[in-house]
Amino acid sequence: MSYEINGAIVKEQDLTFAVVAVKPHIFENDKEIQKARNAYRHVFPGIPIILMSQDSQGRATYSGKKNIVQFLATVDPRRIPWRRFIIS
Template sequence: MSYLIEGAVVKEQGITFAIVVVKHTITKNSKENLEATNAYRHVFPNMPIILMGKDSQGKSTYFGQQDIVKFLAKIDPHRIPWRRYIIK
């Protein structure tokens, strides 16, 4: 079985990391965000994984490595090179 995720691999300031779009509620729940992060490790090996959710007003919320989260909070999400990944 395969499924589709939306995400991005970003290289910024010498750090390569992945961003995965998830439901907003996942970024707010410590058990669910840990499970989601671990679920994507095989897709984005050897890099920090950041989860991104959007609230009902469209505001992005990030969960993950704090220095990367702080960086992402300052940029427009439209600048991120989003793409769709088919996971098998």
């Protein structure tokens, strides 16, 4: 069985990390956040994974390494190089 995720690999200021779009309910508790992050480790091995969710008005919320989250808070989510990843 395969599934799709929307994500990006970002290289910025000597740092490489992944951003994965998730549903807002993932952010309801830390256990769900960790579960989601662990689910994507095989897709993005060896790099930090930042989770991103958007509310109904398009405002982004991020979860992950503090310095990366602070950086992403200054970036319009439309500037992130999103693509679909097919996971099998």
